[in-house]
Amino acid sequence: MTDLAVASHGLTKRFGSQVAVDAVDLAVPRGAVFGFLGPNGSGKTTTIRMLLGLITPTAGGHELLGRAMPDRAADVLPRVGALVEGPGFHPYLSGRDNLRRVDAADRTAEGRTAEARIAAALDRVGLSAAAAKRYRTYSLGMKQRLAIAAALLVPRELLILDEPTNGLDPQGTREVRTLVAALAAEGSTVLLSTHLLAEVEQVCTHVGVMHRGKLVAQEPLGKLRADAAPMARVLTDQPGAAATVLRAMGLTEVTETAAEASGRLGAAAPEKVVAALVHDGVPVRGFTVQAPSLEDVFVQLTGRGFDVSS
Amino acid sequence: MSQVKIRRRVSSRFLASEVRLIAVRRRNQAGLAALAAVPVVIAIAMKVAAPDRTGRGQGGGPDFFSQILSNGFFVALAGIGVELTLFLPIAIAMLAGDAVAGEANQGTLRYLLTVPVGRIRLLAVKYAGIVMGAFLAPLVVATSGILAGLLLFGGGDVTTLSGTSISFGAGLLRLLGVCLYLGVCLTALGAVGLFLSTLTEQPMGATIALTMLTVASFVLGQIPQLDWLHPYLLTQHWQDFGELLRDPVSLSALQPGLLTAGAYIAVFLCAAWARFAGRDITS
Structure with a gap:
C-alpha cells in the first residue's frame, strides 16, 4: 500500500494533434486537500476524466488509492466520490429519485440502508426541503448540491471534486468549504479542482498547478508560497535612484512610482538591499518585504491571468 | 484509514431502477397510449363505415380487416398489422435511441460509469430495458385490440387463414404467439438501436436513424429486383x-x-x- 491517494505517471492525452494533457505526474498524499488549479482549458478536467477511467490515456498510467486504474476500477471507484464537470441528472426525476438511481447502480451499496443514506446525504448538502421536487426545477446551485450529495452516498476515501462551488451563492460556497474541511477531518483525501484561489488558500494543504496541459507546480501550499520570490518595496522621495540600486542588487521586475520603487527579491537578502540603498545615499522612508499572494504565484507560474489557454 | 472490504452483490436494483426510469417517463407513457389507441380507432372506424368495406392491411401482410365485422378478435391482428410498419418500430426506436445517448446527453452517463457501473453491465441493463419494451409493445396493441373488438363486435370462434375454425381461447393463445414472435423481431431492432445509441450523444438522432433504417428496409423488401438482398433485411420476415x-x-x-x-x-x-467498451466519455 502506498501513501498516495492519487499517483499518475506520465499521464498524457492527445486529441488528434492537440496535446490536452502532457506527461502529468500527480502525487496526492493520503489525507491531503489537494487544490488542482489551472486556467480554463489547461487540461484539468481531461486529467480528472482520465483519473476516473472515463477517458483512456494516450500514454502513461495512474493509481487511485494504491490500485492500478482502470484495471481495478471495480474495486477502487466505489471508494471514490466524484463530481465531474458539473451535475448530471435526469430532469424529470426528483432529487431524491435521482439519488436512488445512482445508489441502485452501485453494487457495493446496500439496498436496505439506501433511504437512510440518501436522506443523510441530502441533509448534508442542505437539500432535504427540495428533495421531492423535480430536478429540472432546481437552480444551478441546487443542482450542484445534489451532485455533491451523490458523491457522499457512501463513505469515501477519496473525493474528486471538479469545481464544486460553480454556480453556488456566497453562502453555498462557504458551506462547501466547510463540508470539504469536515470530510478531510474525517480522513478523506480531497482533490479539488477550482479556479477560486481564495477557496484554495482557505482549505487546501497541497496545490498542483496545470498550464497548457503540463503540471507546472505541485507542492504543499506553504512551500509553494515560500518558494515564490517575495517583493521588496522602498518608500522614498527618490524612486529613480532607488530603482537603480534595486536593479544593481539583482532584483527583477523593478518598477517605480512617484513615491516608491519595488522589485522582486531574487537571491538578494533584504537587509543587504537596505544597506546598499543607504550606502548610495537614497533616503529610505520605509522598506517592506511582502510574501506573494497565491494569485501572484499563480500568475508567475502560468504567465498570465485566467485567460483560456490556447 | 483502514481498508474497507468491498463486496459486490448480485442485485437487481439497477435493473429495477432502469425499468422504473422508463416507466415513469411521460413520453414513454404517451407512446404506449398511442400504440393502444390505434386498434381502438380501427374498431370505431370499421363500426361506423359501410359494412361492405374491405380494407387491406399495409405492407403486404395478411388481411384481417375483412373479418373484423364478424369477430372482434381480428381488431387486434389488424391493429398489429397496421402498427408493425411504423408505430411499433418508432416505439422501439425511441426506447433504444435513448438508451446510451440519452444518458450521455443528460450527463448521467459519466456518473453511472464512475459509480462504477461496468460498461458491459450498463449495456446489458440498457438492453434488458429495450427487450422488455419490445415484448410489451405488441402485447399492449393486442390487448387494446381484443378489448375494443369484443366491445364493438363481440367474440366467437376464430376462423383461421386456412379456413378452419378454432375456439376464441385457442385464438387468444395464437395471438399471444404473434406477440412473442414480434417481440423477438422488435428485440432485434432494439439491438440495432442500442448500437446506434452508442454512436452519438443525441438520442433523437439515434431514434430517427433507426426509424429510417426500418422504413428503408421495408421499402427495399418491396423491390423485386433486389430479391438477392431480401434474406438479409431485418424486416423481411416480420409479416x-x-x-x-x-x-x-x-x-x-x-x-x-x-x-x-x-x-x-x-x-x-x-x-x-x-464501440462502447473503449470509448472516451467526454459528455
Whole structure:
C-alpha cells in the first residue's frame, strides 16, 4: 500500500494533434486537500476524466488509492466520490429519485440502508426541503448540491471534486468549504479542482498547478508560497535612484512610482538591499518585504491571468 | 484509514431502477397510449363505415380487416398489422435511441460509469430495458385490440387463414404467439438501436436513424429486383406472424424470421460492445 491517494505517471492525452494533457505526474498524499488549479482549458478536467477511467490515456498510467486504474476500477471507484464537470441528472426525476438511481447502480451499496443514506446525504448538502421536487426545477446551485450529495452516498476515501462551488451563492460556497474541511477531518483525501484561489488558500494543504496541459507546480501550499520570490518595496522621495540600486542588487521586475520603487527579491537578502540603498545615499522612508499572494504565484507560474489557454 | 472490504452483490436494483426510469417517463407513457389507441380507432372506424368495406392491411401482410365485422378478435391482428410498419418500430426506436445517448446527453452517463457501473453491465441493463419494451409493445396493441373488438363486435370462434375454425381461447393463445414472435423481431431492432445509441450523444438522432433504417428496409423488401438482398433485411420476415393463424401452425415457417432476428441481435450487440467498451466519455 502506498501513501498516495492519487499517483499518475506520465499521464498524457492527445486529441488528434492537440496535446490536452502532457506527461502529468500527480502525487496526492493520503489525507491531503489537494487544490488542482489551472486556467480554463489547461487540461484539468481531461486529467480528472482520465483519473476516473472515463477517458483512456494516450500514454502513461495512474493509481487511485494504491490500485492500478482502470484495471481495478471495480474495486477502487466505489471508494471514490466524484463530481465531474458539473451535475448530471435526469430532469424529470426528483432529487431524491435521482439519488436512488445512482445508489441502485452501485453494487457495493446496500439496498436496505439506501433511504437512510440518501436522506443523510441530502441533509448534508442542505437539500432535504427540495428533495421531492423535480430536478429540472432546481437552480444551478441546487443542482450542484445534489451532485455533491451523490458523491457522499457512501463513505469515501477519496473525493474528486471538479469545481464544486460553480454556480453556488456566497453562502453555498462557504458551506462547501466547510463540508470539504469536515470530510478531510474525517480522513478523506480531497482533490479539488477550482479556479477560486481564495477557496484554495482557505482549505487546501497541497496545490498542483496545470498550464497548457503540463503540471507546472505541485507542492504543499506553504512551500509553494515560500518558494515564490517575495517583493521588496522602498518608500522614498527618490524612486529613480532607488530603482537603480534595486536593479544593481539583482532584483527583477523593478518598477517605480512617484513615491516608491519595488522589485522582486531574487537571491538578494533584504537587509543587504537596505544597506546598499543607504550606502548610495537614497533616503529610505520605509522598506517592506511582502510574501506573494497565491494569485501572484499563480500568475508567475502560468504567465498570465485566467485567460483560456490556447 | 483502514481498508474497507468491498463486496459486490448480485442485485437487481439497477435493473429495477432502469425499468422504473422508463416507466415513469411521460413520453414513454404517451407512446404506449398511442400504440393502444390505434386498434381502438380501427374498431370505431370499421363500426361506423359501410359494412361492405374491405380494407387491406399495409405492407403486404395478411388481411384481417375483412373479418373484423364478424369477430372482434381480428381488431387486434389488424391493429398489429397496421402498427408493425411504423408505430411499433418508432416505439422501439425511441426506447433504444435513448438508451446510451440519452444518458450521455443528460450527463448521467459519466456518473453511472464512475459509480462504477461496468460498461458491459450498463449495456446489458440498457438492453434488458429495450427487450422488455419490445415484448410489451405488441402485447399492449393486442390487448387494446381484443378489448375494443369484443366491445364493438363481440367474440366467437376464430376462423383461421386456412379456413378452419378454432375456439376464441385457442385464438387468444395464437395471438399471444404473434406477440412473442414480434417481440423477438422488435428485440432485434432494439439491438440495432442500442448500437446506434452508442454512436452519438443525441438520442433523437439515434431514434430517427433507426426509424429510417426500418422504413428503408421495408421499402427495399418491396423491390423485386433486389430479391438477392431480401434474406438479409431485418424486416423481411416480420409479416410472417400470420403463419401463426394457419391450421395447423407450421413453426418452421417462423424459423427464417427468428434466425434473422438472432443474427441481428448477435451482430449488433457485439458492435455496441466494441464501440462502447473503449470509448472516451467526454459528455
